[in-house]
Amino acid sequence: MVRRFLVLDASPAGDAARGLAACLEQHDTTLSLISQREEAGKQAAEGINLLAAQALEQAGWSTPPDTDNPTSTSATPDCVAVVVGPGSFTGLRASCAVAAGYALGVGAELVGVSRAEALAPALDAELAGHDGLAGWLLVTSARRGRVFVQNNQGDLQAVSVADWQTPQGRWLVAGDAAEALTFDEPVRSASSTPDPAQIASAALRRLAGDLPPLKALPLYVDPPEAKLPADGLRAAPV
Template sequence: MGLTLLAIDSAGGAGSAAVWRDGAVLAARRLVTDRGHAAHLAPLVRSVLADAGTAAAELDAVVATVGPGSFTGLRVGLALAQGIAIAAAIPAWGISSFDVHARAAGGARPLLLAIDSRREEVFVRILTKEGAGEPFVATPSGIAARLSGWGAAAPIAVAGDAARLVAAALSASGVPAIVVHDGPADAAVLAAAAAAMLAAGQPLLPPRPVYLRPPDVSLPPAAA
């Protein structure tokens, strides 16, 4: 029997889970609400395991998105992934939300990955044939200003759940852009991306959240 993965995504407004084995998705489900990860994600995972006819003890690993994305969603998803992994005595791995969206976009290059921060800004990473640039956070207009001197002959491909918003800002500023994938990260795509990286000998990330900005809520100062 080949590699069996449980994939969990909770980086965006929604959430999803999938079971992957031998190069195929056995089962996948998505939350129908964009709130309440803490209440709904664990039942979703139980359902997808049941759909796949797979027990946690039969898994080889659990992989979850580490961000960037929703502060609360990431914490819930990664805690669930680590809890399942500990109980089943298997590894828990992480994968960047950017890598999941890049997988969904196919091999388009140059590729701008645009993830909604839910605070009027976008998490961005640009991939070219030469490699990946450093991620940054900006408004759609700020992204357009940053790329105002873009000299590529072909339009820049844009993918992610903020793809249409960013592509519109780029086009309005004279930077040709085309949306190649528009939507949230998906656990089935996450599983495929993780399996491909493992097959290529590429290391996955530790299951810890990656934030490109501080959370909306901060702790109160300690009492004097």
Template sequence: MARILAIDGALARCSAALLEDGVLRAARAEAGDRGHAALLPPMAEAVLAEAGLRATQLDAVAVVVGPGGFTGLRAALALAEGIGLAAGRPLIGVTTGEALAAAVPEAVRASRAVWAVVDNRRGRVLLERIPPGSLAATALPEPVTEAELPLPRGPVAVAGDAALAVAARLAARGEDALLTESRLPDAAAAGLVAALRLAGRLPPREARPLYVEPPAVRPPG
């Protein structure tokens, strides 16, 4: 029996979820691109309470590691690290693209690569590619402008907060691009990826921040 607490603060929503053997037991979410540091701790506490569990009864703590906003990622990572250390449980990293892909219907993922695209707010998107039939990113996200998008090697499903613009750009080129409803990562979807990692069905990933570009805010020295 695998019990996983998953936490996400990568983009304009923060969330926490408790999964047991891949089944969602409790979840909380709050939209907005600020305040993750204050919102996430009570969310984690609430999902544990709703599931009737203590942190020491978990098998692992999962966290979305990015790409995403510097402040939100750090808040989620710090909380996950604190819970994991206090409970003596392992930490599992999940990329933003992997969490977005896990929310795409399995039938779609079976035949299409998932292109997860995150708006970096600097005129580019961060492209993370997930192969068909997989939930594991095989390479680091690539920062590109919409005009510089590479040619897909087959049908793609587009997810992420920049999905609408990217899917339209690909369609204008004549590519087979399906716009999905998976626009923001969610802790419940991240928990599904983490469960596969815990079971050894996906390559491991450390719970360390994945910054594709230097943060807009300079971290303390």
């Protein structure tokens, strides 16, 4: 069975902000990249729907069903995999919304994938090649002088770069903000952000039950900044 994936990622934040849309096909156990559109910048992340349309066009796949031609046989993805974070507040909302809308429109499965889940197999393999390391840490950009840090045990936190305390031991350090933090004799990984095949592979593991369920919703680490007024909401108009 051929399985077609539309992959979306607008999670990188700050200077690393970018939008990624790609189409892949699975033949047996092999994933093949059919098309890819990627642009840097916050605007590209917020406009990921345009990148998705371009990637689909390059692949020769259709956008949501052609109501004027119900007999059209154009291929459509049967799975939409979206990176849910952690990362850009606006980018995550945009990409998750586009993924949900497209999946609903074509009747595809919708799968959420975290950045660490997509990179974990590569980081685990890299970790296994070094002796004496405490584990791996994935460090990604956040806002306001902070970064997100996730370890190979799944622990995730947002930390201030200024308040960072170097953990004991030697670590394999990866991610687009890895250079922002200090470590004792770290092993620097070349892994920064997941590529389309890594995202689709994580989606396959989730569909197979090898990863626990995860809704395709933004993965927010921080509590919401908006607060209700002290006197409560205004009464509904009459």
